[in-house]
Amino acid sequence: MIRVQREDFDPGAEVAALTRGRHDVGGVVTFVGLVRDLAEGKALGAMTLEHYPGMTEKQLRAIDDEANRRWPLAASLVIHRYGRLEPGDRIVLVATASPHRDAAFDACRFLIDWLKTQAPFWKLEEGEAGAKWVEAKASDDAAALRWQAKPAKKPDAAE
Amino acid sequence: MIRVQREDFDPGAEVAALTRGRHDVGGVVTFVGLVRDLAEGKALGAMTLEHYPGMTEKQLRAIDDEANRRWPLAASLVIHRYGRLEPGDRIVLVATASPHRDAAFDACRFLIDWLKTQAPFWKLEEGEAGAKWVEAKASDDAAALRWQAKPAKKPDAAE
Amino acid sequence: MKVLYFAWLRTRIGHAEDTIELPKGVEDVRGLIDLLRAQGPGYALALTDLATVKVAVNHEYVGLDHKLKPSDEVAFFPPVTGG
Amino acid sequence: MKVLYFAWLRTRIGHAEDTIELPKGVEDVRGLIDLLRAQGPGYALALTDLATVKVAVNHEYVGLDHKLKPSDEVAFFPPVTGG
Numbered sequence: 001m002i003r004v005q006r007e008d009f010d011p012g013a014e015v016a017a018l019t020r021g022r023h024d025v026g027g028v029v030t031f032v033g034l035v036r037d038l039a040e041g042k043a044l045g046a047m048t049l050e051h052y053p054g055m056t057e058k059q060l061r062a063i064d065d066e067a068n069r070r071w072p073l074a075a076s077l078v079i080h081r082y083g084r085l086e087p088g089d090r091i092v093l094v095a096t097a098s099p100h101r102d103a104a105f106d107a108c109r110f111l112i113d114w115l116k117t118q119a120p121f122w123k124l125e126e127g128e129a130g131a132k133w134v135e136a137k138a139s140d141d142a143a144a145l146r147w148q149a150k151p152a153k154k155p156d157a158a159e
Numbered sequence: 160m161i162r163v164q165r166e167d168f169d170p171g172a173e174v175a176a177l178t179r180g181r182h183d184v185g186g187v188v189t190f191v192g193l194v195r196d197l198a199e200g201k202a203l204g205a206m207t208l209e210h211y212p213g214m215t216e217k218q219l220r221a222i223d224d225e226a227n228r229r230w231p232l233a234a235s236l237v238i239h240r241y242g243r244l245e246p247g248d249r250i251v252l253v254a255t256a257s258p259h260r261d262a263a264f265d266a267c268r269f270l271i272d273w274l275k276t277q278a279p280f281w282k283l284e285e286g287e288a289g290a291k292w293v294e295a296k297a298s299d300d301a302a303a304l305r306w307q308a309k310p311a312k313k314p315d316a317a318e
Numbered sequence: 319m320k321v322l323y324f325a326w327l328r329t330r331i332g333h334a335e336d337t338i339e340l341p342k343g344v345e346d347v348r349g350l351i352d353l354l355r356a357q358g359p360g361y362a363l364a365l366t367d368l369a370t371v372k373v374a375v376n377h378e379y380v381g382l383d384h385k386l387k388p389s390d391e392v393a394f395f396p397p398v399t400g401g
Numbered sequence: 402m403k404v405l406y407f408a409w410l411r412t413r414i415g416h417a418e419d420t421i422e423l424p425k426g427v428e429d430v431r432g433l434i435d436l437l438r439a440q441g442p443g444y445a446l447a448l449t450d451l452a453t454v455k456v457a458v459n460h461e462y463v464g465l466d467h468k469l470k471p472s473d474e475v476a477f478f479p480p481v482t483g484g
Contacts, residue, residue: 012171015191023196023246029267030189032174033401036258037182049400052324052393055377080400087182092401099195102302105268108188112260112401120374120393121400122325133326136397143261192484208483211407211476214460239483251484271484279457279476280483281408292409295480 001076002060004051006083008090015095018075025074027101029108031094037087039134045126047134049082049091052120056080063114067096070110071103078111080119110147117144160235161219163210165242167249174254177234184233186260188267190253196246198293204285206293208241208250211279215239222273226255229269230262237270239278269306276303319388321354323364324395327371330364340388347373348382350392370396402471404437406447407478410454413447423471430456431465433475453479 001018003009011032019025037044060078067076079093094111098104123134160177162168170191178184196203219237226235238252253270257263282293321336328334336354344353355362365371373380374393386392404419411417419437427436438445448454456463457476469475 010171011174011189012169015170019193019247021247023194025193026195027193028189028191030170030187030191031260031264032187032189033260034178034184034186035182036185050325051400052322052374052377052395055374055393058377088178088180101190101192101271105190105264109264116401117398118379119400120324120395120398122396123399124325133329133396134399136399140401209408210483211405211457211460211478214457214476217460275484276481277462278483279407279478279481281479282482283408292412292479293482295482299484 002057002064002078002080004053004056004060004080004082006081008081009079009093011090011093011095014077014079014093018077018095019097022074022097024099025097026099027104028095028097029101029104031092031108031112032090033092033112035085035087035089035091039125039127042127042129044087045128046084046086047126048084048124050122050124051080051082055120059119060115063111063118066114067107067111071096071098071107072100073098073103073107076107076111078115080115080121082121113140113143113147116140161216161223161237161239163212163215163219163239163241165240167240168238168252170249170252170254173236173238173252177236177254178256181233181256183258184256185258186263187254187256188260188263190251190267190271191249192251192271194244194246194248194250198284198286201286201288203246204287205243205245206285207243207283209281209283210239210241214279218278219274222270222277225273226266226270230255230257230266231259232257232262232266235266235270237274239274239280241280272299272302272306275299319386320391321350322391322393324393326396327364327394331360340386345385346382347375347380347384347386347392350386351382365394372397402469403474404433405474405476407476409479410447410477414443423469428468429465430458430463430467430469430475433469434465448477455480 073096075097077095081091094108096104096107117140125132223237232255234256236254240250253267255263255266276299284291319338321338323331351365355365372395375390402421404421406414434448438448455478458473
């Protein structure tokens with residue numbers, strides 16, 4: 001399930017709703033991303049998250065579907081906010097519920113890693129020196145790549 | 160921070176309290192373990208969690224300290240319940256907050272993996288065929304072992 | 319054809335959207351970019367370095383060789399920074 | 402010396418706690434286990450297979466060779482199953 005919204009969300013209530021009556025769930029992993037008061041070592045006043053309505057939902061849905069294909073999830077939820085946010089504000093929620101915790105952990109991390117490189121959001125930070133568009137991080141590309149299918153090991157490869 | 164208690168907890172409120180006013184936190188990862196209605200394919204009515212008061216707190220504190228030594232955490236919290244629990248009930252909460260999400264994910268998983276092999280709790284399940292002490296799972300031992308320091312790779316090792 | 323700009327591509331170009339009639343001979347994304355670059359200095363600046371420009375057609379990421387249809391919605395934007 | 406039993410070690414032995422005065426010659430965990438096994442069939446059954454028995458002294462995991470002091474709190478229990 002995915003949602004794109006301006007309003008804040010309540011992680012506890014969202015997760016409770018996600019697993020209500022689902023007694024096959026053994027573990028729920030939740031990631032909440034927050035606005036930090038520092039950006040590249042400089043004080044951050046606030047930020048504005050711009051997005052591409054329509055494409056955002058489509059990309060998030062595709063990522064969520066892929067997570068459910070890869071792992072045996074009982075439920076999954078991605079909520080991403082847009083608009084003006086201040087330090088300490090919630091930006092994103094990713095929650096995954098599964099009978100087994102390894103699947104929930106892997107799927108949650110996969111979702112946030114892919115979301116960061118695929119979902120069309122852009123951060124405009126208001127810092128001491130004015131407004132500045134955040135640059136994409138190479139570390140986020142690397143994080144997403146770790147979820148690509150590994151090539152099959154050659155049978156004669158040394159171990 | 161660790162807590163051992165009979166009462167339920169509110170994951171949303173706990174995490175909110177953990178990160179309140181901490182604007183250096185970029186990501187919070189939360190794991191909530193729930194009682195499943197199936198145990199080894201058989202219907203589960205309820206379970207009772209017995210623990211070793213004193214040692215439980217000492218072991219959880221040691222695991223929490225170790226997580227904070229290994230990863231740059233802004234805050235961490237482990238809550239584990241004991242007593243009688245029914246399917247759908249919360250058993251355990253692990254929450255980790257960090258400036259960067261990779262640290263929060265790794266530390267959260269480390270905490271739950273170690274807790275499952277080190278913290279003195281025992282589950283007595285009430286199933287269709289009466290009460291039965293749950294046996295430790297080899298998969299949990301394996302999960303904990305992945306956090307042990309890897310031996311340095313030999314420089315001449317084939318890749 | 320609707321063409322959208324986001325983030326610093328939008329601020330450099332000065333507006334969020336154009337409606338463009340594809341001239342004969344412009345068949346793919348690369349051709350559209352060449353056409354846009356000729357619209358003015360803001361466009362040329364925004365589309366200088368294609369290594370930092372992503373393209374989506376009808377909400378899907380595409381490459382520069384992607385063929386265009388008159389009914390397509392095309393979007394240009396920098397690498398994403400959400401999450 | 403306080404000796405505690407948990408989970409199925411407790412149910413097999415039939416109670417949760419013993420107070421034991423270490424006799425001369427019993428110096429480590431292994432010696433204590435031998436002493437306990439002789440206390441009755443419940444003890445012998447609980448302590449049959451040491452591969453499934455964990456030992457803690459003063460709330461820390463120890464091995465069978467761990468030396469004991471009269472003031473120690475010793476606990477026997479199965480592999481843990483919390484979380």
